[in-house]
Amino acid sequence: MDSRKQAVSIRMSAADIRSVKRLAERLGVRDSDVIRFAVKVMLGRLAPLHDLGVRGKSLVPVFVESGTDIFRHFELDALRLDSIINQGADPDARVDSDDIQLIAMSGIQQSYAKLRLSSISQNYSQQAKSATAAATDKAGRAGKPGEEDELGNSLRKYLYEKYVYRNNNGGLRSPVELE
Structure with missing residues (x-):
């Protein structure tokens, strides 16, 4: 494996470049240090995605924890998300299509995801209905940002x-079990 560093050219908006420069100045580091940090953080958050052996329900935490960022930036929809998560997964590791749609909707359409979550989950229907009622105004729009966190x-x-x-009797499964 080649461990040499390589220069990479990226296109960034003027506003992003200004932000990187301000951040670097404030931290007392180079612009490239800020960009390398951002790349490393992103690679850490999405690490299971670059391991082609990780499939199915083991990928759910990646999309749940990445929030709306990954959906908006890469314009992911339910069909593409299903392909990423379930392609090549064992039948017992597959994620239900309703849940795939729910994950995709939560990344794009917060208010519709609230309604969908309440209809899918019988165990959480009372809690989800309360969250939906509290976070939606009379016009059906999502409420305050804190209420979107409640949906999340x-x-x-x-x-x-x-x-x-x-x-696993309620305990967190180890990374080995997740694969």
């Missing part, structure tokens, strides 16, 4: 209990 927490709880914690 409800979704995270539902998906983790269904795909990550299941079959």
